[in-house]
Amino acid sequence: MHFPSSLVLRARKRPEFGVFVGFLIVFTGFTFAAERFLTFDSIAGIITVAAELGIVTAGITFLMIAGEFDLSVGSVLGVSGMIFAITAAAGLPHIVGLLLALVAAAFIGLVNGLLVVRTGVPSFIITLGSMMLWRGVILAVTGGFPVRYWGDSGLLFALNGRFAEQLRMSAFWFLGVVVILAFILTRTRYGNWVFATGGGPQAARTLGIRIDRVKIINFMVSAVLAGLAGCIQFARFHSVDPTRGQGLELEAIAAAVIGGALMTGGYGSMIGAMLGALLVGMVRSGLVMAGAPSYWYQAFIGIVLIVASVVNIKLRRWALG
Amino acid sequence: MNGNGFLVRMEGISKRFGTVQALKDVDFDVKRQEVMGLVGDNGAGKSTLIKILTGVYKPDSGRIYFEGREVSFGSPKDARDLGIETVYQDLALIPLMSITRNFFLGRELVRKVGPLNLMEHRKMDEIAAGALREIGVKVRSPDEPVAILSGGERQSVAIGRAMHFGAKLLILDEPTAALSIKESQKVLDFVLEAKERGLSIIFITHNIYHVYSVADRFTILEHGRKVAEFAKGEVSPEEIIEIIRSGVAKVITGRCETCSG
Ligand SMILES: Nc1ncnc2c1ncn2[C@@H]1O[C@H](COP(=O)(O)OP(=O)(O)OP(=O)(O)O)[C@@H](O)[C@H]1O
Ligand SMILES: [Mg+2]
Numbered sequence: 001m002h003f004p005s006s007l008v009l010r011a012r013k014r015p016e017f018g019v020f021v022g023f024l025i026v027f028t029g030f031t032f033a034a035e036r037f038l039t040f041d042s043i044a045g046i047i048t049v050a051a052e053l054g055i056v057t058a059g060i061t062f063l064m065i066a067g068e069f070d071l072s073v074g075s076v077l078g079v080s081g082m083i084f085a086i087t088a089a090a091g092l093p094h095i096v097g098l099l100l101a102l103v104a105a106a107f108i109g110l111v112n113g114l115l116v117v118r119t120g121v122p123s124f125i126i127t128l129g130s131m132m133l134w135r136g137v138i139l140a141v142t143g144g145f146p147v148r149y150w151g152d153s154g155l156l157f158a159l160n161g162r163f164a165e166q167l168r169m170s171a172f173w174f175l176g177v178v179v180i181l182a183f184i185l186t187r188t189r190y191g192n193w194v195f196a197t198g199g200g201p202q203a204a205r206t207l208g209i210r211i212d213r214v215k216i217i218n219f220m221v222s223a224v225l226a227g228l229a230g231c232i233q234f235a236r237f238h239s240v241d242p243t244r245g246q247g248l249e250l251e252a253i254a255a256a257v258i259g260g261a262l263m264t265g266g267y268g269s270m271i272g273a274m275l276g277a278l279l280v281g282m283v284r285s286g287l288v289m290a291g292a293p294s295y296w297y298q299a300f301i302g303i304v305l306i307v308a309s310v311v312n313i314k315l316r317r318w319a320l321g
Numbered sequence: 322m323n324g325n326g327f328l329v330r331m332e333g334i335s336k337r338f339g340t341v342q343a344l345k346d347v348d349f350d351v352k353r354q355e356v357m358g359l360v361g362d363n364g365a366g367k368s369t370l371i372k373i374l375t376g377v378y379k380p381d382s383g384r385i386y387f388e389g390r391e392v393s394f395g396s397p398k399d400a401r402d403l404g405i406e407t408v409y410q411d412l413a414l415i416p417l418m419s420i421t422r423n424f425f426l427g428r429e430l431v432r433k434v435g436p437l438n439l440m441e442h443r444k445m446d447e448i449a450a451g452a453l454r455e456i457g458v459k460v461r462s463p464d465e466p467v468a469i470l471s472g473g474e475r476q477s478v479a480i481g482r483a484m485h486f487g488a489k490l491l492i493l494d495e496p497t498a499a500l501s502i503k504e505s506q507k508v509l510d511f512v513l514e515a516k517e518r519g520l521s522i523i524f525i526t527h528n529i530y531h532v533y534s535v536a537d538r539f540t541i542l543e544h545g546r547k548v549a550e551f552a553k554g555e556v557s558p559e560e561i562i563e564i565i566r567s568g569v570a571k572v573i574t575g576r577c578e579t580c581s582g
Contacts, residue, residue, distance in 0.1 A: 187439055187440060187442075188431075188437055188438055188439055188440060189429040189431050189438040189439075189440055190438070191440075192418075192422055192425075192426060192429055192440065193426075193427075195415070195417070195418055195422065196415050196418065196422075196426050199415040199416070199417040199418055200413075200414070200415035200416070200417075200418075202411075202413075203411070203412075203413040203414060203415050203426075204415065204426065204427075205396075205397065206377060206397050206409060206413045207397065207401070207413055207426045207427040207428075208396060208397050208398030208401050208402075208427040209426065209427050210396075210398075262417075266415065266417045266418070267417050320416075320417075320466055320468040320469055
């Protein structure tokens with residue numbers, strides 16, 4: 001009797017406890033509400049949607065733990081996807097295009113980070129500006145038309161090829177990103193600095209942590225992962241729309257918050273981010289399969305977000321006394 | 322000037338925050354293996370003075386010598402690297418992080434694996450728990466978040482951390498403010514023990530009886546100026562309290578900085 005109760009006691013103290021329970025509830029709900037929900041194809045479809053969103057969510061969570069915030073990830077995803085598509089269409093080697101796309105993302109992240117730490121303007125404002133700026137650039141450069149490219153390559157397959165029915169390579173990228181970031185957060189010295197930077201910037205600075213550097217690096221990580229997601233998405237659709245990624249920033253932030261990350265920084269986990277993204281992906285597919293008009297998706301995510309935030313706050317108070 | 326007897330000398334330190342002159346031309350020094358009591362009323366400039374010494378603030382003017390060499394701290398890390406460890410009044414703890422993570426923040430024990438600095442969690446847990454046990458804090462587990470600790474326990478964590486890392490100079494800014502009588506006594510014992518081990522200590526408190534029991538010398542600040550400096554034998558606790566209350570040192574014989582020669 002003692003062992004399981006202490007296990008629950010320990011589990012509830014983890015940031016991802018709430019989303020884990022929520023995940024199970026929604027999963028069970030859809031299993032009964034939608035006939036074809038519990039099939040390989042349907043699960044694979046959920047993972048494909050969740051993987052692309054989840055890579056962005058993981059990056060945002062990493063940044064949110066450091067106490068900052070990034071609204072520009074949707075635009076960065078668009079910029080990187082567009083660079084990859086345009087260079088591929090122009091006949092450049094795909095690896096070059098991919099690297100260019102990621103370097104561009106890193107650059108945008110660097111500028112976001114530098115502006116935030118140097119000016120002291122909240123990241124919400126800076127990255128809102130960045131989001132609009134880069135979306136505008138995409139629209140201007142493409143004249144509003146999508147870019148298509150029908151070629152193929154090993155790299156494109158590695159990014160997002162289909163290898164078993166609906167299951168795609170993006171699942172491995174998603175898993176890899178989550179595992180690496182989780183490892184950095186929990187096992188490395190840098191992870192300690194990330195939590196400290198978000199959880200108590202003044203104290204962290206006093207103890208000699210270079211919090212500005214941590215923030216800039218995390219802005220870059222968040223942007224590069226959004227860029228990677230853009231390239232992965234291009235490998236799936238073989239085209240990039242100028243509006244690609246629009247609205248995704250909000251979905252990713254919602255998934256991060258559902259996953260237990262605190263908007264105020266210093267708290268969150270990669271397992272939570274992963275479950276948050278999977279939960280959002282599951283809601284999207286599940287509602288369609290349950291026969292609900294797809295319009296209901298946003299409303300449902302909104303409810304999940306609010307319920308999750310309330311539950312997460314209660315859980316944290318409960319765990320932290 | 323900077324004889325071997327001195328670990329720290331601060332000369333002509335001034336610091337202004339906007340319209341507030343927090344410090345004006347303050348000289349301050351601490352000898353090796355000495356406990357220096359730094360006292361004065363609220364807002365006298367005590368915390369500001371030690372924050373300049375620990376690299377949190379840059380002075381507007383003045384010089385700092387550490388072990389006879391002039392130093393200029395760009396950040397708190399520079400001061401920590403020289404062996405200056407501080408328990409700040411605000412404790413510098415991060416509530417959402419575990420005791421161990423707080424204990425070793427900026428000083429993590431790591432094992433290098435390729436480009437990665439992997440934290441030695443188990444070793445750090447053991448050391449943190451041991452250091453806290455030594456100062457008499459019972460924590461259920463060093464990976465509990467600091468948020469669940471009481472004020473006194475938090476203060477003990479900050480003190481335990483400084484004690485553990487304090488190589489040469491230990492600065493305690495109001496270390497007993499939130500502590501019970503028993504816990505306070507432990508801190509005072511520790512100050513003497515640290516001195517025994519060869520450390521110098523700067524002890525800031527409003528409790529004159531606490532500081533009087535451990536300090537070798539006292540520096541008294543008032544409105545950002547140094548009004549007096551005494552060796553322990555030259556003054557009684559009641560006289561120190563009187564100086565702080567009245568803001569003048571004339572009443573006392575001994576070395577008095579503001580009295581005209
Ligand atoms: N960061 C700051 N910005 C503006 N003013 C400050 C700052 N830090 C200190 N001051 C001002 O400088 C003066 C000295 O403050 P300080 O904290 O050094 O006093 P103290 O002697 O430590 O007081 P206490 O005993 O209350 O801790 C006060 O008037 C305070 O308001
Ligand atoms: Mg003070």
